[in-house]
Amino acid sequence: MRQFDVLIVGSGLGGMTIALHLADKLKVGLVTKRQLRDGGSGWAQGGIAGVLDTQDSVELHIKDTFVAGAGLCDADATRFIIEHSKEAIDWLIAMGVPFTKDDSGDINYHGFHLTREGGHSHRRIIHAADATGAAVIETLATKVAAHPNITVLENHIALDLITAKKLGDAEQRAWGAYVYNIDTDKVETIRASHTVLATGGAGKVYLYTSNPDVATGDGIAIGWRAGCRVSNMEFIQFHPTCLYHPDAKSFLITEAVRGEGGILRLPDGTRFMPQHDERAELAPRDVVARAIDFEMKKGGYDCVYLDISYKPARFVKEHFPTIYQRCLELGIDITKEPIPVVPAAHYTCGGLVVDLKSQTDVPGLYAVGEVACTGLHGANRLASNSLLECMVLGKAAAEDILRQTGAQPPKVPEWDESQVTDPDEEVVISHNWDELRRFMWDYVGIVRTNKRLERALHRIQLLQSEIHEYYSNFRVGNDLIELRNLVTTAELIVRCAMARKESRGLHYSRDYPGMLPAAEPTVLAPTTTGKQ
CATH class of the missing domain: 1.20.58.100 (Fumarate reductase/succinate dehydrogenase flavoprotein-like, C-terminal domain)
Structure with missing residues (x-):
């Protein structure tokens, strides 16, 4: 039976952020279903939104977030997260994340290039080419793996929380989790004074998704079974542009392609977004996804096309090297031809209800990232706000945990499988x-x-x-x-x-x-x- 001061379930940006903020003072266990770097955060292409340019402002970023969120964003959570955006990004820069540099233009942050994405009124997205998530996760994973106070348990999947009520207490509290070890085919008992769910979203509940295979809603279901409320689960973001190709599993074409001038066209080359929204290709994701869905159903098309080929080839290759290379491997030269795209389930805007310290309804249990519902995303997440939320609320959770006295977990029974047998028809x-x-x-x-x-x-x-x-x-x-x-x-x-x-x-x-006059969350x- 293992024991930690803090058990973190999930190794994406939220989980790693908390681990690194805690590890100098506490013993941390980090459970991940696959390998350390296999979480959903590493798939993020676009970047991280923040108020970085002197011409930008917190108020403008808040306004854009509320417009995209259809008025449903929580005002306090939105302001708290955006006000801390610069601090969070500065932390990543200090950690050594290799963001793309460009000091040639007027809009940059200490020499780092800022791009613009759909729904944003300003260039405020700091990025590492078109593979920001991978760059961030690689940088942090190296530090997590090297830290003596962090124990990484790969190929482990949380089964259920160990709660006080399960142990016979009247008051509910989380004391760790039962975790299935995929390598040994055994359930392990892990006790902890504090438990964090950072398991990501639930894209795999849909047939077509941009999410990795690990996005199976584990933390949401685990928290729900333990007694947590959930909110706004109806708001599933469908990314408008997932690569349509039989050999391209879940490959996303970043929002930034449209931000840098990409045009959506029908198979005959006709541009269609201006007929659906005055913001055209820069409309928020829900508007663009519905427009594509409408055009595909109306015309009986298998896909539509995203065209950036009219830009100089050097520009395309420099801004989107990952997309260029992946498409080229599939026989598509995006400097010469448009990219076939379809909408796909992308982001779970709802989740476990948390406060601004990332605390859930269950004492001792925190939730950070896509598994949680802070209220930031409202009815539709604004592009590149998600990684920001992971960092700001991850740090807030760590600070709250450090303020707590280290209550010791009670005695916990081992997982009992004496009454079950091996499955007969899997x-x-x-x-x-x-x-x-x-x-x-x-x-x-x-x-x-x-x-x-x-x-x-x-x-x-x-x-x-x-x-x-x-x-x-x-x-x-x-x-x-x-x-x-x-x-x-x-x-x-x-x-x-x-x-x-x-x-x-x-x-x-x-x-x-x-749309009803008042915007109310679903809880x-x-x-x-x-x-x-």
């Missing part, structure tokens, strides 16, 4: 997984209706009964754990969508096409669904 899991992702795409995608949501909920309930029976009788494995979490997360998405009787931001309903508590 094909059931793969079939259920495929069914879930297909009907979520069909019924709970970019455009929704009451009937589609009801059909989805009915199928979810059937899957839940099958999964519960399987979970109760057989030993757990990685695929079963992820499927169980995906189905729970899918139910939360559907229930939040059913509760919203309007169209706002990323949630568009044909039955309620108008679900475990007791409201009759299960916990």
